[in-house]
Amino acid sequence: MKKISLLLFFPALLFAQENTTAVTPKQQGKYDTNKFSQMYDLLATPNMFRTASGAPGPAYYQQQADYKMDIELDDKNSKIMGSQTVTYSNNSPENLEYLWVQLDQNMRAKNSQSPLAENEKVSQKLTVGGFADKYLVEGPDRGFHIEYVKDAQGNPMSHTINQTMMRINLATPLKSGAKITFSIKWWYNINNYQKEGGRSGYELFEKEGNKLYVIAQFYPRMAVYNDVEGWQHMQFWGGGEFALPFGNFDVNFTAPADHVVDATGELTNRSEMFTAAQNKRYEKALKSFDEPVVIVTQEEAEAAEKGFSDQKKTWKFSAKYVRDFGIASSRKFIYDAMAVQLKDKVVMAESLYPKEANPLWGETSTKVVAHTLKSYSAHTFDYPYPKAVSVSAEDQGMEYPMICWNYGRPDENGVTSDRIKHGMTSVIIHEVGHTFFPMIVNSDERQWTWMDEGLNSFLEYLAEQELDPNYPSSRGPAKNIVPYMSGDQNFLEPIMSNSETIIQFGNNAYGKPAAGLNILRDVVMGHELFDHAFKTYANRWKFKHPTPEDFFRTMEDASAVDLDWFWRGWFYSTDYVDIGIKDVKQYYVSENPTAELKNVKIRKGRFGVEEGPFVYLIDGDHKEFQSSNKKGLEVAQMQPLVSYINENFSTDEKATIKKPKYFYEVEFNKPGGMIMPILVELTYEDGSKEEFKYPAQIWRKNNSSAKKVYATEKAIKKIQIDPKLLTADIDVTNNVWPKVVTKSKFD
CATH class of the missing domain: 2.60.40.1730 (tricorn interacting facor f3 domain)
Known part of the structure; x- marks a missing residue:
């Protein structure tokens, strides 16, 4: 039989062969460090005793x-x-x-070993x-x-x-299925x-x-x-x-x-x-x-x-x-x-x-x-x-x-x-x-102390607030855990730590899990989804022995909310929340492109290119954007856009069309390692406010930076992240634009 070269069928091999010595990597390969990676590396493998859904399996037993x-x-x-x-x-x-x-x-x-395992120091003042x-x-x-x-x-x-x-x-x-007295x-x-x-x-x-x-x-x-x-x-x-x-x-x-x-x-x-x-x-x-x-x-x-x-x-x-x-x-x-x-x-x-x-x-x-x-x-x-x-x-x-x-x-x-x-x-x-x-x-x-103390502290908070909406709850509100989350990392350990190794027991096993569950309920999942999932967990595992994995899996299973990023950050690490406003740019509508925008191509389908007419949004700080037309145009002044609306929208649809005059691009950064939804409040020049909530998945392709565009009919006077302090953000000084400058007494 005649031997046929594989290169006839796989020419890519020729390319690879020819370049094996010529290509030099510029940098080392990297491991997956994305905070949205699934938790297969951390959770126990599901089995017939405990299922992937978080429910007891068909072989579950207890003594x-x-x-x-x-x-x-x-x-x-x-x-x-x-x-x-x-x-x-x-x-x-x-x-x-x-x-x-x-x-x-x-x-x-x-003869107890317990006192011997504790560190001691001299108390210099005693009764x-x-x-x-x-x-x-x-x-x-x-x-x-x-x-x-x-x-x-x-x-x-x-x-x-x-x-x-x-x-x-x-x-x-003692045989399986037998008893002993x-x-x-x-x-x-x-x-x-x-x-x-x-x-x-x-x-x-x-x-x-x-x-x-x-x-x-x-x-x-x-x-x-x-x-x-x-x-x-x-x-x-x-x-x-x-x-x-x-x-x-x-x-x-x-x-x-x-x-x-x-x-x-x-x-x-x-x-x-x-x-x-x-x-x-x-x-x-x-x-x-x-x-x-x-x-x-x-x-x-x-x-x-x-x-x-x-x-x-x-x-x-x-x-x-x-x-x-x-x-x-x-x-x-x-x-x-x-x-x-x-x-x-x-x-x-x-x-x-x-x-x-x-x-x-x-x-x-x-x-x-x-x-x-x-x-x-x-x-x-x-x-x-x-x-x-x-x-x-x-x-x-x-x-x-x-x-x-x-x-x-x-x-x-x-x-x-x-x-x-x-x-x-x-x-x-x-x-x-x-x-x-x-x-x-x-x-x-x-x-796992947190599985009873943390979950119970969360429910305690709900009961306190139901008793009195002004009750001074010490654990539960996200803002109350900030001093701990922002503390010296040498004295912090993940919630998923054995009970005997925890340094700050109250904060770690009670306060942080309770705050985390409130964040899940108030910010991430919403009350309806969270309450149903939490009740599902409680009913699945009442009179049984759950593990952390059973809780994590049930909360996702009963809600259709991917929470691996949350468990990984909040429970398995000492990452903290710190989301800030890095930059705000204002753009203006124009019919005249800058030199850079002239050459920008807009795709039409997979292979085509749009031919216009175009609307241009120009950065207010751009060198070609003259102060004489700093305000730009209003939508109603742009004849090509008006014509497009008249041709493509019904009378009823025209009545609902927005007429934005102001365009802003806001860049959010994340100095903290913990992923979290972005809660944004806009305050307009007339004092009115509008709230936006962006899911945690906004960070999925870039764990450190995210951008959003706001097209508004009123000028924005102030932008603030998490104004109600619902996410345990440890540094609120970077949460506001324009940045608040505190004057010293010497100014």
């Missing part, structure tokens, strides 16, 4: 842990003891060789008590004391404790959280010696096992909070007989725990939708706190499909409640507080709880649990299913400053709101 507990509070010794039976269901497709259990109280144990606690007194005995771990037959189970995690070694692997007995000494810190513990009222307990992380809790990373058993260092599976709880809590107790779940022996009068008041509260009904009065609480009963009572709670359990107990508690009507059900809003919290709490707390349930339900899904409880615990702000602790009390004279009242209101909204995120939409707080 379940059910608890039966007997807990006792030793008030005199500030000690809590418990025995629990856990039934763990392995719904994963894998067999499990061992189980991991969280022992969060071990963060405060004497006497503070100095003694720090340097003279041996630390208290804290952390779990595990008395036993036994299987269902009562046999000891091998287990290994590694700081805040305990591995239970199984004799035989085991029991743990434990106790620990409760911390005074005001002295030692912590998300739970007790508050001591020194005058009378009473304690107010808010008890959480109090039992060995099953760790999460999922399709993303297997066991989530990162140590609890104190910053990253918790990842927990759902389950059913039956809890018997024994406390001094004069204590009032509330907890996660429904109280199943209410009639035994309260007096006949108190039960009657509760029945009234079930039908009171406008005002709280006081169930345990201040007089009753004051009488109880004068004695220290040696008797005991056991409160019985049952909670269905919750991820955690919290308890509040004290003889000081006043207790009120009211009913809340949601779309399809009635739930109870409740508050527990000592007399020191009145009149503020009696007037405010339960009503704020009710408002929060209504607001969050409207933006996500109807609150599914039977109640939501707000507990007054000074210096606290922490959440658990159906119950939370919140700070804020009046002074000794009962006077409350606006700062305290607003602070307390915000904390109650925030902590009650956490029942939605992450107690129901169950994200991994140990890994």
Whole structure:
């Protein structure tokens, strides 16, 4: 067979061959650095567990842990003891060789690694008590004391404790689809959280010696096992909070007989725990939708706190499909409640507080709880649990299913400053709101703080503004995050950073995500598209374990808005927004071309060239544009244009034709790295204003420069970018034309 040269069929090869040595590249090739690049390099690959749409896939699974507990509070010794039976269901497709259990109280144990991992410096001014606690007194005995771990037959189970995690070694692997039951007995000494810190513990009222307990992380809790990373058993260092599976709880809590107790779940022996009068008041509260009904009065609480009963009572709670359990107990508690009507059900809003919290709490707390349930339900899904409880615990702000602790009390004279009242209101909204995120939409707080704190701070802002349009919200408005965004880059990290590595925790995990979501809602997507997508995410992932990718993908999937540029910039980088006006040129209509314009060709179709007549827009600073005709011509004076209109437009169309007299070309630049829509406000000479919004895609072919042309009937007096401060622009000095010059006092 005759050999035929490839050059006959591919002559380009000859060209390439001939030029291989002659062509020298002028510069190196470049990688794709366009900020609109899709996020395949950052997001996990979709699979049968988690789909590309952001929804749970057909193979999605999650484990379940059910608890039966007997807990006792030793008030005199500030000690809590418990025995629990856990039934763990392995719904994963894998067999499990061992189980991991969280022992969060071990963060405060004497051998805890947490203090060793923190940097220290000498505090040169301390209270006497503070100095003694720090340097003279041996630390208290804290952390779990595990008395036993036994299987269902009562046999000891091998287990290994590694700081805040305990591995239970199984004799035989727990097969896929199987269950295992085991029991743990434990106790620990409760911390005074005001002295030692912590998300739970007790508050001591020194005058009378009473304690107010808010008890959480109090039992060995099953760790999460999922399709993303297997066991989530990162140590609890104190910053990253918790990842927990759902389950059913039956809890018997024994406390001094004069204590009032509330907890996660429904109280199943209410009639035994309260007096006949108190039960009657509760029945009234079930039908009171406008005002709280006081169930345990201040007089009753004051009488109880004068004695220290040696008797005991056991409160019985049952909670269905919750991820955690919290308890509040004290003889000081006043207790009120009211009913809340949601779309399809009635739930109870409740508050527990000592007399020191009145009149503020009696007037405010339960009503704020009710408002929060209504607001969050409207933006996500109807609150599914039977109640939501707000507990007054000074210096606290922490959440658990159906119950939370919140700070804020009046002074000794009962006077409350606006700062305290607003602070307390915000904390109650925030902590009650956490029942939605992450107690129901169950994200991994140990890994991603922003997925619960950031989303919740955003919804908190909406609830605050719905409560009062003039409410002084601290987080949410875009302008409030500017000081952080414009800060020293050495102390900033992307939102997508592990919880334990964040330097400015509040700004990074709360403030920046909340501001970003408001920007998406107000500027990028609009309320209708955003609200639908956000509600879709909440409903897809309620009672499940979402990841960041699930949120990002769902927001795009349900809105048809490409947001990769936003996630990439706002969540994965420390880029900031800074859009400015670089240049403004005014042009004038003329029938006479400049020398340069004479030779400009205008294409007609793919191959033709327009022959005219032409209209010329000439830069007012052009050397050939004489001052004598600086104003240029009006459209009505241009006979070729008038003739074109008469020949091509109907009478009705002519009536709507614009008659611009002024032509401006505005060049916007972007000193900041973060892409953002351009919001422009024009102010005309007569004082009237007009707003324009250009989508972020205006930057897609040039990430640093964009131009727009304005043809107006009135002269423009002022051009301003983002006049309402909706985009978190860190430098507004370049947002205005003509540039505002600030005179010094010496001018």
